[in-house]
Amino acid sequence: MTDGLDGMHRWDQPRRRRPWPLWAALGVVLVLLTCGLPTVLLAGVLHEAADRPMIGRLGPTAPADPAVEAARQLGERISGQLDRQAAALLGGDRAGFLAVAEPAAHPALARRYAALRALRVTVWRPEQTGLPTTVVGRPDEWRIVVRFQYCFVVPGCRPSPVLVGTRWRDSGGQVRLVAMEESRSAETGTRPWEVSDLVVAVGPRTVVATTPALRGKLPGLLRQAEAAARTADAYAVAGPPPDRYRVFYAGKAEWLSWYGGGRPAWTGGYAVTVGGGHHEVVLNADGLSATGADDLLRHELTHAASLPERGYPGRETWWLVEGLAEYAGVGGTPVGRYEGLAEVRELLAPGGGWTGRLDDLTPAEDASARRVGGSYGVGYLAVRHLVDRFGEQRVLAFFKAVVHDRRTAEEASGEAFGEPWAGLHDACVAYARAAVG
Known part of the structure; x- marks a missing residue:
């Protein structure tokens, strides 16, 4: 849950030249904390167990549960595949990125690979959140939720986390990726790079992405975002400004899917925190004028610069x-x-x-x-x-x-x-x- 409200903005009345801000939640989502929850809970359980008297506990020579041991070994093999895939992504090796997966998974993975490379991914670190479990109705498939820590453009950034369900098949001693699901966080929703082809422009202070159909808007949006960033930087009240402001320009279909969609019809844009000290800004291309984008970008990037990651008091x-x-x-x-x-x-x-x-x-x-x-x-x-x-x-x-x-x-x-x-x-x-x- 969040403490804050999200920064959405309504469109102007016809006489207006720019969208006016309107209600919604500022997307101050505790994704980092949410994504870290399994680890935190596990650590708490371990500490609590260590503090208890050893009453009725089996000795250290007790045999491990065979099913748990098998899942642990499978998890290690999956981890190796994820590490190989991460290295391929960072190294620009598309074939290597796809090689860990079954052919049926290649189209979706290829789109994700291309979008992440366009965003200039500099960190991609997979971390398993538990042991693999069998998929109901598919005894040959296993599912495990993976926390991916990622950075764009800046190698030394505080990574943003995203939890993604992955499914694997263990066949003939070789574990292969069957599917990488979309993140469906109730707080944040699906990231644009998970579901869309993206074209990207990068400036000294901003990263601006949109779909190929809106490619022609990209140069102007980058100029506007860079100008807005110079304004927003002055409102970083609790530390340095963001290393890069992340801006996504959504077409009609993307507006309905990115970050869960579902915004009211009058919404012109919003900012949502994705953890690691980063907020990502989304603009609604459907009806946004060039002059309106200037004001809206200054507003939303100021949210990204000024707001705490954990949300504001209420x-x-x-x-x-x-x-x-x-x-x-x-x-x-x-x-x-x-x-x-x-x-x-x-x-x-x-x-x-x-x-x-x-x-x-x-x-x-x-x-x-x-x-x-x-x-x-x-x-x-x-x-x-x-x-x-x-x-x-x-x-x-x-x-x-x-x-x-x-x-x-x-x-x-x-x-x-x-x-x-x-x-x-x-x-x-x-x-x-x-x-x-």
Whole structure:
């Protein structure tokens, strides 16, 4: 489960030139922790067992369970095949990558190989999470879940993990890969490189990927992503910025499958954490204009730079998380030209449905597009007021204390601003009201 909400964005009304952010979960998914769970649990069991008295336990000379020993030996042989496949992937040996698998598995594996090579994979480390188990109804097949640790472009990055089910057949003393399944993490879903052909462009700060059908968009997207990265880098509040921002530009079909799909129709983009300190950004190509991509990339890459890997504290900090990203996204546009002012005005009007508390600004799942646009706008205006009054660095110190260190707004305000939060909160809301007249 996550503590946070995901950064999705709705499309503009027809008069708008860019997509407005809307509700969804910021994808602050604890994939690294989730993927590490089997190991953590196993370690805990072993420690617990070691601390218990040896009551009724068989001595060290007791024979091993034959089935367990057979699975262990099979697991070692599978491990050897996975290591050979990893070496082939990193070495650019397509034939070697496919050689560990049965011919029927080659088409899907070849696509995965090509996508990973296009993304300039620099680390691919397979780690088994347990022993192989037989596949129900297929006594000659075995299944084992493998944690793959991977890096793109940068050899020394903190790897991102992904759990993948693999199936194997042991025939005539030779173990061969039957299938490499798609990861179906409830938190993150299927990665683009698992299911799609990809074309990729790499810049000094970003990796941008899309499908062959959208290849023509790639040069422009890379330029826009690189510009957005320069903005987002300034919002890395708890360490260096990401080694590379990862951006995926989804066509209509890919939008429905990458990372589980299922986003509302108004969603223009989102960011999801994949572990290892990395967030991956997805843009919806269906209707996104060139000018809209600039703002959306600044917004989402700021999430990738500013957010903690483990997620942020929850709904009460939504205004700050989205307000900061929206502040970066508008790119210095004067407050009077902010395109969400009409939605803010509706939200602040009598009967607009908001309590007036920033920690209660998070829109409901079934909120209308205008209600959500108003929520993002108020978050932006609150952050804008704090920046105008105290400067970006003190606002970022406040953000770090609240979002990363999980301090209360009251504690963080005293340290960052030297003023009680209650008064500043009311000043932020008053600023939003003044902005819309």
